[in-house]
Amino acid sequence: MKVLLVGGGGREHAIADALRRSPQVDTLYCAPGNAGIARIAECVPIGTMDFKALTDFAKEKEIDLTVCSMDDPLCAGIVDAFEAEGLRIFGTPANAAIIEGSKAFSKDLMKKYGIPTAAYEVFEDPEKALAYLESAAMPIVLKASGLALGKGVLICNTLEEAKEGVKELMTDRKFGDAGSRIVIEEFMTGREVSVLAFADGKHYKLMSSSQDHKRAGDGDTGLNTGGMGTFSPSPFYTDEIDAYCRENIYQRTMDAMAKEGRPFRGVLYFGLMLTADGPKVLEYNTRFGDPETQVVLPRMRSDIIDVMQACIDGTLDQIDLEFEDNAAVCVVIASGGYPGSYEKGKVITGLDAFEGREGYYCFHAGTAFDKDGNTVTSGGRVLGVTALGKTLKEARANAYNAAGWIRFEGQYMRHDIGKAIDSAQ
Numbered sequence: 214m215k216v217l218l219v220g221g222g223g224r225e226h227a228i229a230d231a232l233r234r235s236p237q238v239d240t241l242y243c244a245p246g247n248a249g250i251a252r253i254a255e256c257v258p259i260g261t262m263d264f265k266a267l268t269d270f271a272k273e274k275e276i277d278l279t280v281c282s283m284d285d286p287l288c289a290g291i292v293d294a295f296e297a298e299g300l301r302i303f304g305t306p307a308n309a310a311i312i313e314g315s316k317a318f319s320k321d322l323m324k325k326y327g328i329p330t331a332a333y334e335v336f337e338d339p340e341k342a343l344a345y346l347e348s349a350a351m352p353i354v355l356k357a358s359g360l361a362l363g364k365g366v367l368i369c370n371t372l373e374e375a376k377e378g379v380k381e382l383m384t385d386r387k388f389g390d391a392g393s394r395i396v397i398e399e400f401m402t403g404r405e406v407s408v409l410a411f412a413d414g415k416h417y418k419l420m421s422s423s424q425d426h427k428r429a430g431d432g433d434t435g436l437n438t439g440g441m442g443t444f445s446p447s448p449f450y451t452d453e454i455d456a457y458c459r460e461n462i463y464q465r466t467m468d469a470m471a472k473e474g475r476p477f478r479g480v481l482y483f484g485l486m487l488t489a490d491g492p493k494v495l496e497y498n499t500r501f502g503d504p505e506t507q508v509v510l511p512r513m514r515s516d517i518i519d520v521m522q523a524c525i526d527g528t529l530d531q532i533d534l535e536f537e538d539n540a541a542v543c544v545v546i547a548s549g550g551y552p553g554s555y556e557k558g559k560v561i562t563g564l565d566a567f568e569g570r571e572g573y574y575c576f577h578a579g580t581a582f583d584k585d586g587n588t589v590t591s592g593g594r595v596l597g598v599t600a601l602g603k604t605l606k607e608a609r610a611n612a613y614n615a616a617g618w619i620r621f622e623g624q625y626m627r628h629d630i631g632k633a634i635d636s637a638q
C-alpha cells in the first residue's frame with residue numbers, strides 16, 4: 214500500500230521507521246519530512262497546514278492511508294479535511310483533538326467526569342486572575358489554555374512570579390492567542406510518566422510507558438523544552454498504578470469523550486504525575502509524544518498498519534498490541550542555546566555509523582540538506598539517538614555510546630537521561 218506521513222520531526226522519523234517495518238507498506242511519502250526521513254521515505258515539500266495541497270497529493274498519488282500525529286494540523290481539522298474528500302487518514306478529528314487544543318476544555322472534562330487531576334480555575338480576565346492569586350498557595354502553575362509548543366506552562370514559586378506570569382501570558386501574549394484564556398492550577402509533586410494509547414472512539418490499547426525529561430539542563434534545571442530525552446518502559450509505572458489508571462483514568466476519558474459527542478480516535482497521550490494521593494492527569498495530548506515515540510515505537514512488535522486501520526474501523530478490541538520485553542533510551546542532541554536562540558546550518562557528521570547497526574537509531578528532528586548535499590542542523594532539537602538494551606541500564610549505556618558518534622559545532626545534550634532508573638532497580 215501507499216502511505217503518506219505528515220510532519221517532519223523526530224517523532225515522524227520514528228513513525229516512518231515503524232511504517233517501514235510493516236510488510237504492507239510499499240511506498241512511503243512524507244510531507245515535508247527532513248534529512249533523516251529522506252533516507253527511508255520520499256519527502257515532498259508540502260507544509261503540514263496546507264490541507265488542500267495534502268489532499269490533492271493524496272488523490273493524485275492514490276494514497277491508501279495518511280498518518281498525522283501533530284497537534285496543530287489535528288486541532289485545525291486535517292482529519293476532517295481528508296475525510297470530507299473520501300480519503301483514509303489515521304489521526305484525531307478536530308472535535309476530539311480539543312482535548313489537547315484547549316486546556317480549559319480538558320480540565321472541565323476531568324472535573325465533570327471525576328478523572329483525577331490538579332485542582333484549578335480558568336480565567337479570561339487578567340484582573341480576576343491576579344485577584345485570585347492573592348489568596349492562592351505557592352508554588353502555583355499557570356498554563357496558557359491553547360497550543361504553545363509545550364512551552365506555555367509556568368511554575369511560579371512566589372506571588373510576584375505568578376503575577377509576572379499572568380502579565381506574560383495574558384497581557385503581553387507571549388504565546389499569542391493561546392494565552393487569551395489561562396488555567397491556574399495547584400502545584401503537584403511526584404514522578405511523571407507518559408502513557409500513550411491507540412484509540413478507536415470506544416476502545417483503547419495502551420503502548421508501553423515512558424518518561425520524558427522536559428528541562429534543558431542536567432538534574433532537571435533550566436528552562437522547559439520540547440523534551441531532552443526519554444526512556445521506556447518506566448519502572449515506576451507498576452502493575453498497581455496501571456490497574457488504578459485503567460479504572461479511574463483511561464476508560465473514563467474514552468467514555469467521557471464519547472458522551473460529549475467527541476469520540477476519540479487516534480493516539481491519546483496521558484501525561485501523568487504519580488502523586489502521594491495517587492496518579493493524576495497533568496495533560497492530555499492528541500498525538501504521539503515527542504520524544505516518547507522515539508523509545509516506544511522501536512519496541513513495538515505489532516504491525517503499526519494493522520493497529521492504525523483498527524483505530525479507523527473501530528475494531529481495536531480485536532487487536533493484540535504487543536511490545537518487546539526490552540528497554541530503550543533516547544538522548545536528544547540539541548543546538549547550543551536551545552530552547553533560547555541558536556545557530557542553524559552546522560554540518561553533522563557520524564550519521565552513517567548508525568547504518569545497519571541493529572538496535573541503534575538516529576532519529577532526525579531538526580535537520581536539512583545544504584546546497585552541497587550535506588546534512589546540517591535546522592532546528593533546536595536536532596537528533597534523537599535511541600538505543601535498545603535488555604535492561605534500561607544497558608539501553609542507556611548504548612544510547613550514550615552512540616550519541617558520541619555524532620559531531621556538529623555547538624552540540625548539546627543532557628548527561629543524565631534515565632538516571633532516575635537507578636533509584637528503581
Ligand code: AMP
Nearest residue numbers: 331354363366398399400401484495496
Ligand atoms: P504540561 O504541558 O501541562 O504537561 O506541563 C508541562 C510540564 O509542567 C509538566 O510535564 C510538568 O513537569 C509541569 N507541570 C504541569 N502541571 C503541573 C502541576 N500542576 N504541578 C506540577 N508540575 C506541573
Ligand code: GLY
Nearest residue numbers: 425440502503504
Ligand atoms: N514530550 C511531551 C510531548 O510530546 O508533549
